Amino acid sequence: MFKAILAMLVLTGAFGALAGCNTVDGIGKDLGVAGAATSDTARDVGKKM
DSSP, X not given: OHHHHHHHHHHHHHHHHHHTOSSHHHHHXXXXXXXXXXXXXXXXXXXXX
């Protein structure tokens, strides 16, 4: 049951993200920004350790 709910939430989020982008280029830019933010956060946490 938990897996079904989790899968539904992931799919809903993915479709919402895709609906927010008009082109494949837009999706790539969005993913690039998310990746950069993740890398920056990981780097900051690494410096604090």
